[in-house]
Amino acid sequence: MGEYILEMKNIVKEFPGVRALDNVNLKVKKGTIHALCGENGAGKSTLMKVLSGIYPFGTYDGDIVFNGEVCKFSDIKDSERHGIAIIHQELATIPNLSIAENIFLGNEREVHGIIDWEKTGSDAREIMQKVGLYEEPTGKISDLSVGKQQLCEIAKALKKDAKLLILDEPTASLNENDSENLLNLLLELKSRGITSIVISHKLNEIERVADEITVIRDGSTIETLERDKDEIKEDRIIKGMVGREINDRFPKREHKVGDIAFEIRNWTVEDPMVSGRTRLDNVNLKVYKGEVVGIAGLMGAGRTELAMSIFGRLFGNKISGEMLKDGKVISISNVKDAIRHKIAYVTEDRKGAGLILDEDIRRNITLANMKKVSRTGVIDADLENMVGEEYKKKLGIKCSSIFQTTGNLSGGNQQKVVLGKWILTEPDVLILDEPTRGIDVGAKYEIYTIINALVAEGKSVIMISSELPEVLGVSDRVYVMNEGKIVGELKGAEATPEGVMSAIIKNRRL
Amino acid sequence: MDKLKGKFKINTNIRQFSMLIALVVIMVFFQWLTGGILLTPQNVTNLIMQNGYVIILTVGMLLCIVSSGSIDLSVGSVVAFVGAVLGELIVGMGVSTYIAIPAALVIGALIGAWQGFWIAYMRIPAFIVTLAGMLVFRGLTQLVLQGHTVSPFPEGFTLISSGFVATPAAALILGGVAIAIYVFMSIRRRMKKRKNGFAVTSLAFFVISLVAVSAAIGLFALWLYLYKGVPVVLVLMLTLIIVYSFFVSKTVPGRYLYAMGGNEKAAILSGIKTKKVLFLTFVNMSVLAAVAGIVYTSRLQAATPTAGLNFELDAIAACFIGGASNSGGVGTVIGAVIGALVMGVLNNGLSIMGVGSDLVQTIKGLVLLAAVVFDIVSKSRAKA
16 A cells, blocks of 8 residues: 555646646555546546546646556557556446357457357356356346446456456446445455546445545546545535535425325336236325425336336336326326326436437427427427527526537536426426436535425425435435335435335335 | 637538538539530529429438438339329329329328338338338339330320429519518518517628528529529429428427437427327328329339339438438438439539449449538537
C-alpha cells in the first residue's frame, strides 16, 4: 500500500465550446478500491475514456502514469495491453453467443485460426470460478441474469490479466442481491491485489467498499477522501459533489389526502410466454388523491409488469380483476384508453422506451397528447413551440433550446422531458417507474419537487423504486411486492427498510 | 453557449439545402456538358414526363423508410402487375378507362393490405415480405400477359402521361396562381409568428427569399409555356408531393410516422397504434405503386411483362440521396423528391450525351454512395 498504480496529472480535455476536464488529478493506490463520485456531467466518464484510450493520446493534455511509466494510449486495445480494463454500464455481451464465446471474444483459444473448443470450455470454467460464476460455459449468455452477465464481463477483463479494473455504474441495473455479490467480488479481487476504480451513484455502496473517494465537480477534482483519515459518509460525499450541504434529500410536503382516486382489485395476470404461469397474483392496490404510494420490492418482483398491465395491457395474458377510477369501474384495453382515462406511465427505460432520442425536446413532450397542439389533425407549429417553452420552464429543463435533441441531454434532464410529456396529458394518476434511476443527486431532488407539485394539485402518484431510501422517503404509504404478490402495506412509522425486508422474507418462507 | 446556438442553426440550414444545391450544381454541370440541351423547354417537359412515376414511388417509399426503416422491394413488380391488369381490362375486355383506373387502385390497396398484414401484424421483416411480393407479382404479371405485350391503349388513357392541361397559356395562369398562393401563405405565416412572439427572419431576407422563389416558379411556368404547357403528369405529381409533404410534416398521423421510426417502444407507450400505422403505410405504398403503374403503362402505351424493372431501386436510392435514414425516423418528402430529380437529371443528361446505360448505372451507384457518405460525414462532424 502507499504506492500509486495510477496517477493522472493535470488532465485537460476540451470539446468544441466546452472544457469537460479542467486540470483533473487522480491518484489511485495499488490494491485499493477507488471510487469516483460526481454528478452527471461532472466529467467522470470523460476521465475514464481518457484513461482507457477511447480518447487517445494527443486529444487531451496532461500525463497518465500507470505502473510507474508514462503512458500514451492510442486506443482501447493499447490500454488493455497495459492491464487496464473498462467495464461499461451498458453490457457489451453478444446475446446469441455462449458464455465461453463471450468471455474469449476477440481473444479466442485457437490453433492456427481454428478454435479449440475443449480449451475454450476449460479455461472459461476456470476464470468463471474466480468471479464466483458456476454456470455451464456452453450456455447462452442471454439466459443469465443481468447480474451474472456483469460477472462475465468482469471475467472477460480478468482473463486479459487486468491490473486495474474500471467499473462504470456496475450495479445500476442489478438487484440488491446481485449488487451485494458484485461488491463482495470487488473486495475479494482487492485481496488478490487487483485495483478497481468504481463510478457509482449508489453512495451507500461506495461507503461500504471504497478505500478512497475522489470527488469531481464541473470538470475539476474537488477532493479525495481517505478511509483512514476522513469520515466516509453519504452526506459528506454529497456535500463534495454538489458543493453545499443537502440537509434534506427529500423535500417536505403537506400530507393532504382526498378520496380514492384509483384502485385495482384482484388483479391477476398470466405470463405472456408461458401459459398457466401466474405473474401477478391477486393484487389489490389503491391510491388516494394527493397521495404518493410507493411500491417497493426486489427486482423481478413484478412491479413493472403490474404497471404495464394496468397501462393498456402492455404486459401479460388473461388479465383478470377490476380497475376503478374515482369509484367507477373502467376498462382499458390499450394505451390510448389509458391516456383517455387520465392514467400516465413513465417507463423505467428512459432511453429505450421513454424518449425518441433523435428528436428534439419539443416534439418529445407533445407526442402523447398531440390533440393539445393540433386542430383537426393538423399540427400548429407555433402552439407546439409555446407548449415546449412552457414545459421547459415549468420543469426546469436545462438545454440550449427546445430544439435540442433529447439524446444530448443529461439523464436528469431527459427524465424531466419524459415527465413533461406525461404531465401534458393531464393525468390524474401517474405511475412512475424508477423515476430517478441513473440520475444525480441534484436532479433527483428536482424530480421529487416535481412529484410534490403534482400531488399538491390533487393528482395521485404511484412510485416504483428499487432504492429503498427513496421509496420510503418520498411515499406517504408503501406497498411491498414480492413474486407477483403484494406482501405488505406500510404506513408512517412502519415504513422502514427493516419493515420492507421483513415483509419480503416472511413471504419467502411461506 | 450563444455561439454554439448560432452554429447549430447554420448547420441545420446547410444540411437542409445541401441536396438542393447539389441538384442545381448537377443541372448546371449537365447544361454545360450537353451544350444547353438539358434546360431547353422541350427537355424540361421531357424530364418531368420521364420521372413522374419514379417520383410517385419515391413519395410512398419515403413513408415506409421513415415509419420503420423498411423498404418495399415489390413496387416495380406491382407497377408491372397493375399495367398487365389494365391491359387485360382496357385492351382485352374493352372496359372503360373510368372503371379500369379505380379498379387498378383497388388492386393496389389489396396488394398493400396483403403485404402490410404480414409486415405489421405478423412481424415478418418487410424486406422478406416485399422480396416475396417482388417475385409473386412479377410472376403474376407474366401469367396475366401470357408473356405477350398488350397494346394499343385508347387515346384517353395515354393522355394521362402525354397530355397537357388545356392550352400552353394555362402554364402562365397556373404559375401566377401558384406565386400568389405562395406569397399569401408566407406573409400569413410570418404575421402569425410575430403575433405569437416568435423570432422571424429579417425583413430583407424574407423579401429576397420571397422574390427568389416567386421568380423560380415564374421561370418554370414560362418554360412550360414555351413548349406545350402544363403536363397532366405534373399536376398529378405536384398534387401528391404537396399533399404528402403536408401530411408528414404538419399532421398528427404524419408525426406518428416519425415517432415510431425514431423509437417504436416509446411510440407504443405514447398511445400510438404502431401496427395499424405500419399496415396503412404499406397499403399506401402499394396504392401509389398502382398510380405509378397507371402512369407508366400510359406512357408506354402498352402493358409488358418487363415493365417497372428496378423501379424499386430507383425509388429507394432517391430517398437515401434525399437524406432519409435507413434506421427510420428521419427524412422529408421534399428531400426524397430532390433525390429523385438528381437521379432523373443524371439519367437524362447522360443519355443526351450519348453515354451508354452501363456507365449510367455505374455513375448513379457512385452518386448514391457519395450522397450518403457526405450525409454521414457531415453528421458526425456536427456531433463532434
